[in-house]
Amino acid sequence: MREIHSVCVYCASSSRIAPKYFEAAKALGKQLAERCIRCIYGAGAQGLMGTLADTILADGGNITGVIPRFMCENGWCHPSLTEIEITPDMHRRKERMAELSDAVIALPGGCGTFEELLEIITWKQLGLYLKPIVLLNIDGYYDPLLMMLERAIDEHFMRPEHRAMWCVASTPEEAVEALFTAPDWSGKLSKLAVI
Numbered sequence: 001m002r003e004i005h006s007v008c009v010y011c012a013s014s015s016r017i018a019p020k021y022f023e024a025a026k027a028l029g030k031q032l033a034e035r036c037i038r039c040i041y042g043a044g045a046q047g048l049m050g051t052l053a054d055t056i057l058a059d060g061g062n063i064t065g066v067i068p069r070f071m072c073e074n075g076w077c078h079p080s081l082t083e084i085e086i087t088p089d090m091h092r093r094k095e096r097m098a099e100l101s102d103a104v105i106a107l108p109g110g111c112g113t114f115e116e117l118l119e120i121i122t123w124k125q126l127g128l129y130l131k132p133i134v135l136l137n138i139d140g141y142y143d144p145l146l147m148m149l150e151r152a153i154d155e156h157f158m159r160p161e162h163r164a165m166w167c168v169a170s171t172p173e174e175a176v177e178a179l180f181t182a183p184d185w186s187g188k189l190s191k192l193a194v195i
Contacts, residue, residue, distance in 0.1 A: 002132075004179045006038040006064075008101035010116045011048040012109035013076075021108050024138045025051040028107065028172035033061025035176065038082075040100045042093070043067035045078040048107055053078050066097050094119065103132040103179045108141040124165045125158075127190030132182035133166045136175045142168070 011025060025048040032039050033056050042049060043065025056063045057080060064083040068090050071077065077084060087093040094116060098104075106117045123129040135142045146168065152158045164183045169175035 002180050002182075004037055004102045004132075006040055006100055006102050007032065007179060008040040008097045008104045009052060009107060010104065010109060010113045011041070011052060011107035012113060013042075013044045013047040013049050014110065015047045015050075017047065017108075020139060021048060021141075022051050024048075024136065024172055025107060026055045028052065028105065028136065028175065029055030029061070030059055031172050031176045032056060033059035036061070037176075037179075039063040040097050041065060042097070043071075043077050043081065043084060045076065048109070050078060052107075053081060057082070064100060066093050066100070068093050098123070098129055101131065103134070103182075105134045105136055105175050105179070106142075107136050108138055114145070121165055124185060125162060125190070127187035130185050130187055132179050134175045134178045134182065135166055135168050136172065137168050137170055 009028070029052045039052065039056055039061065041052060041063065044050060045053070053063050053065070062082045064085065065078055065081045066085045066087060067077050068087050072086050085096060087096055098120060104120050106113060117135070120129055120133055124133060137143065149158070153160055153162065165185060167178040167182045169178050
């Protein structure tokens, strides 16, 4: 079985979202803490980011926040994380989160989460990140994105083989299990990036 010691979690900083998303963040945090999987995330204190961090810390887990200096200077950093890394900019932040992780889970989020998720999928397509990527599709949140990816395949912007780059889970428990059961992705398949 694949070893997973750390997982990068992309998620929202909005505090105005529905309770079901906060419940999912709490459940994911508990799963990661119970399984002794270190969480790597964007170091935020609000929204799903804050809920995830608070839950992991309350359950005795470990969480590393990676945050650009300007965000830290604006007071957006969670004050009680296991570890904090400050980066010079957003680009290095995303790169560092990928470097520290054995896998990625994307909770629901907005533009920032979409951008992080699509970038890491692109890196996988190019053979730069070969680890599992899981979309935590709470209440069908990611259905429109998954439909768009299917259309990209149908219209030959991507290959059918690219479907294996991500997994979809509907619960936090399924998402954590998918980290271990996701199909392997070989760097040799990066040649498939050319259609």
